[in-house]
Amino acid sequence: MPVLRLVVASALLSVLSVGTVVASPSSVDEKIRNALQLDQNIARGEKLYAAECAQCHGQRALGSASRVIPSLAGQRRAYLVKQLADFSEDERASREMHAVINKPGLADEQAWADLSGYLNSLPRASFPQTGDGRGLELGEAIFQDQCASCHQEDGRGDDDGFIPSVRDQHYAYLVRQMRSIASWHRLNVDADLVRYFDSLDTEEATAVADYLSRMRGPIKDHERMNNDGTSNN
């Protein structure tokens, strides 16, 4: 089984290659591309965040474990822009996010650029919610075999391919998102990746989420995590 999955993972890696959004409607693609080319006004992003986002994601953008709201601090910029565009265009389900992103001034490429620049510059969550600690060996083995090819061995993600950082994130949120992607609540995702998440059973998904939520230590490729010069971690 692991060998089979590894083959799937490397096939996926070649499909989801550098800098493209695969199988997405062209209007979302275009908005994402435009937003990534804009200058980011971090000070404006900070103001927008305090007014529109902090009540759910928290003052320091560390999320809420009990409400299953993700930490956004230090998340990768390209990934953040893509998620805001996906929420705005109904490519990703979430009642809460649709209500906020459809407000005047927020369904807007410049707002996404500014918010993403600000969030990427914030220090990451040092102690996110973790799981019960019983499946860590399994979680490590799955992650390093099946996921690190895309998310990187220290979970830092990659702006090429819009790959999120999956470290410093709350356990329950990670589990929920693996399920959400598997059940097509996020439409702007490659079909092979959706099938791949669907193939993970509950024990595997919770083990790998627990392993990620406990990942500590410095991000190994400092330069790449900071390649837009905005993150201090």
Ligand code: HEC
């Ligand atoms: C009413 C509460 C609420 C508000 C206000 C809110 N969010 Fe969210 N946000 C959520 C929830 C809940 C999720 C998780 C959705 C899911 O389960 O897929 C989320 C998810 C996200 C994600 C996806 C993160 C990831 O790791 O994929 C981003 C990015 C985001 N929010 C940014 C923002 C920004 C920027 C604002 C302000 C403009 C904002 N949110 C305001 C509740 C909120």
Ligand code: HEC
């Ligand atoms: C082929 C590359 C690839 C592989 C292999 C892969 N992922 Fe991902 N993953 C992605 C991409 C791209 C996204 C973002 C999807 C989107 O844009 O909504 C993602 C999203 C996620 C998310 C949602 C993060 C968030 O903040 O909402 C989690 C959790 C995740 N992956 C965990 C894993 C785990 C665990 C594995 C291994 C079992 C894995 N991924 C394997 C590319 C990959």
